[in-house]
Amino acid sequence: MPPASPALHREGGAYRVRTIRRDALVIGAGGAGLRAALGLAAAGLSTISATKVFPTRSHTVAAQGGIGAALANMAPDDWRWHFYDTIKGSDWLADQDAAARMCREAPEAVIELEHFGVPFSRTEEGRIYQRPFGGHLTENGKGPPAMRACAAADRTGHAILHTLYQQCLRAGAEFLVEHFVLDLLPGRDGGVGGALAWDLETGEMVRIEAGATILATGGYGRAWASCTSAHTCTGDGGGLVWRLGLPLQDMEFVQFHPTGIWRAGCLITEGARGEGGFLLNAQGERFMERYAPIAKDLASRDVVSRAIEIEIREGRGCGPEGDYVHLDLSHLGRDLLEARLPGILETARIFAGVDAARTPIPVVPTVHYNMGGIPTTADAAVRDPRPGAPDAVVAGLWAIGEAACASVHGANRLGTNSLLDLVVFGRVAARSAAAARDGGALPAPPAEDAHEAALDAFDALRHRRGGVSPAKARAALQAAMQRHASVFRDATSLEEGLAKVAGIAEACELLEPADRTLVWNSDLVEAIETRNLAANALATVASALYRTESRGAHAREDFPHRDDATWLVHTLAWSDGPASVRLGTRPVCLDPSAEGAEAIPPAARRY
Numbered sequence: 001m002p003p004a005s006p007a008l009h010r011e012g013g014a015y016r017v018r019t020i021r022r023d024a025l026v027i028g029a030g031g032a033g034l035r036a037a038l039g040l041a042a043a044g045l046s047t048i049s050a051t052k053v054f055p056t057r058s059h060t061v062a063a064q065g066g067i068g069a070a071l072a073n074m075a076p077d078d079w080r081w082h083f084y085d086t087i088k089g090s091d092w093l094a095d096q097d098a099a100a101r102m103c104r105e106a107p108e109a110v111i112e113l114e115h116f117g118v119p120f121s122r123t124e125e126g127r128i129y130q131r132p133f134g135g136h137l138t139e140n141g142k143g144p145p146a147m148r149a150c151a152a153a154d155r156t157g158h159a160i161l162h163t164l165y166q167q168c169l170r171a172g173a174e175f176l177v178e179h180f181v182l183d184l185l186p187g188r189d190g191g192v193g194g195a196l197a198w199d200l201e202t203g204e205m206v207r208i209e210a211g212a213t214i215l216a217t218g219g220y221g222r223a224w225a226s227c228t229s230a231h232t233c234t235g236d237g238g239g240l241v242w243r244l245g246l247p248l249q250d251m252e253f254v255q256f257h258p259t260g261i262w263r264a265g266c267l268i269t270e271g272a273r274g275e276g277g278f279l280l281n282a283q284g285e286r287f288m289e290r291y292a293p294i295a296k297d298l299a300s301r302d303v304v305s306r307a308i309e310i311e312i313r314e315g316r317g318c319g320p321e322g323d324y325v326h327l328d329l330s331h332l333g334r335d336l337l338e339a340r341l342p343g344i345l346e347t348a349r350i351f352a353g354v355d356a357a358r359t360p361i362p363v364v365p366t367v368h369y370n371m372g373g374i375p376t377t378a379d380a381a382v383r384d385p386r387p388g389a390p391d392a393v394v395a396g397l398w399a400i401g402e403a404a405c406a407s408v409h410g411a412n413r414l415g416t417n418s419l420l421d422l423v424v425f426g427r428v429a430a431r432s433a434a435a436a437r438d439g440g441a442l443p444a445p446p447a448e449d450a451h452e453a454a455l456d457a458f459d460a461l462r463h464r465r466g467g468v469s470p471a472k473a474r475a476a477l478q479a480a481m482q483r484h485a486s487v488f489r490d491a492t493s494l495e496e497g498l499a500k501v502a503g504i505a506e507a508c509e510l511l512e513p514a515d516r517t518l519v520w521n522s523d524l525v526e527a528i529e530t531r532n533l534a535a536n537a538l539a540t541v542a543s544a545l546y547r548t549e550s551r552g553a554h555a556r557e558d559f560p561h562r563d564d565a566t567w568l569v570h571t572l573a574w575s576d577g578p579a580s581v582r583l584g585t586r587p588v589c590l591d592p593s594a595e596g597a598e599a600i601p602p603a604a605r606r607y
Contacts, residue, residue, distance in 0.1 A: 025210035030058035031422035032401030033216030034164035039430025041171035063157025065271030066149025068416030069106035090410025091552035100595035135300035183454035187443030191395030203518025211442030212433035219370040219402035227367035237403035239532030249375035252544035258304035260366025295607035305365035326360035380429035411552020466510025470527040506579040539573040542581040
């Protein structure tokens with residue numbers, strides 16, 4: 001974005017800028033950000049979190065079914081079985097060092113949450129209750145479904161988020177609530193040294209200087225018209241690194257949850273099928289037996305989503321237009337549903353108008369999770385791969401949660417691994433940042449004028465007369481992504497989608513907010529969010545066109561098979577101008593030995 005004339009913000013004192021100095025800055029206060037902030041504060045770093053919504057309103061609150069860990073509370077289990085399922089679920093695109101670390105640390109991380117006060121549901125013996133989930137099996141895929149999802153009824157994310165926030169307050173972490181981070185600040189000698197944030201309540205600009213900066217900003221599901229994501233999930237972290245010239249990784253891999261409520265998009269947790277619910281087509285047939293004869297309704301999400309789409313395409317969908325299928329829970333009984341899935345009963349009643357204890361819920365696949373994001377190491381450090389330095393990282397910068405791509409999810413995330421990712425890598429990033437501080441490896445503070453370029457860009461957007469409405473640009477982007485980056489893809493549709501999204505990204509340089517004030521200016525917020533969404537969407541469609549195979553959630557009808565010889569690599573996408581993308585690859589890590597696991601070689605993926 002071209003900078004405005006300095007006079008726009010330097011003359012007449014139009015902007016008030018105050019400076020805050022802390023050891024660590026966490027951007028975002030969902031599950032990942034809170035766990036990182038807690039770890040940093042507990043390690044003795046002065047820690048501040050900048051978040052555009054109040055912490056307990058973060059999207060983690062919507063996670064329902066459980067957090068995965070091989071506790072073996074209700075049946076035999078082993079973290080190595082969990083690791084195997086994660087790699088198989090990822091269609092072998094996950095980095096095995098990072099995935100092994102996540103699964104190995106899972107039991108300890110969940111027990112730690114229990115000690116923090118998370119009110120998990122309990123067995124009769126008082127142990128943490130665990131339910132089966134899609135894609136989780138025992139004995140390296142050879143045994144029965146694993147009882148691995150540690151659940152707090154169907155409000156697990158809600159319970160974890162509130163507990164972590166309370167623990168952060170106890171540990172002394174500070175929060176800048178309703179502060180929108182505009183851009184990262186370069187360190188004086190390289191790396192990242194903090195960020196510039198906009199206080200939405202006062203209109204003040206806050207320059208936050210920090211030796212360690214952790215991005216925990218969540219996904220970008222709102223780039224699609226139908227999604228389970230909160231309206232705040234606008235890919236802000238991806239936008240920050242995109243403008244910094246850093247790449248995004250594996251953006252073509254977008255998970256469609258099989259059971260979003262028809263037309264509303266609201267999530268019906270996989271835990272509903274874990275408790276015994278099943279899918280039906282218009283003929284009353286349990287069709288998943290045809291697509292996944294062993295796992296059936298508990299196959300991985302990409303498999304179930306494609307099965308539903310095929311049933312609808314082939315004329316076996318339910319309803320007057322045949323555009324959804326049924327999720328039947330009625331046989332489970334009201335008592336069990338009220339005890340284990342009370343939120344689902346409420347959601348079905350409000351958004352589908354049905355009593356799920358008596359009537360099937362109409363469901364369709366809807367965008368749920370972004371496997372791609374900011375590339376990181378297994379220590380959560382942000383990568384900056386470039387010629388001659390393929391393993392380079394950015395000093396002072398880490399990324400975690402859905403904003404990041406470690407990659408522990410590869411081409412398809414297993415249910416329950418998102419909450420686990422947040423907690424484990426929140427801990428990892430805090431440890432890594434503390435070690436960098438102790439080793440003197442954090443960047444020097446930003447230069448005195450380091451925030452001026454970000455302020456110029458903000459001022460240019462605020463006063464622009466480009467004639468493009470942020471709301472209309474966002475709606476056009478969502479329609480294009482829904483049409484061209486859906487469950488099934490092909491070159492013709494992707495090429496058309498790339499042209500549309502590139503045009504919208506270019507139009508984002510002409511966004512004209514209707515409101516030019518600084519206090520609670522939601523139109524200006526939407527303009528910045530739309531710019532961030534467009535960057536993420538552009539990388540997604542370009543990467544999807546680039547990868548000429550089908551793997552996990554990326555289903556190319558013109559290239560229906562997985563191609564390990566060519567595409568067992570991560571995709572990287574860099575900004576090459578406002579509306580163009582430069583693409584490349586980096587190897588997948590196939591060696592988990594440092595984490596005490598054996599490598600899992602690629603194999604056919606069947607459920």
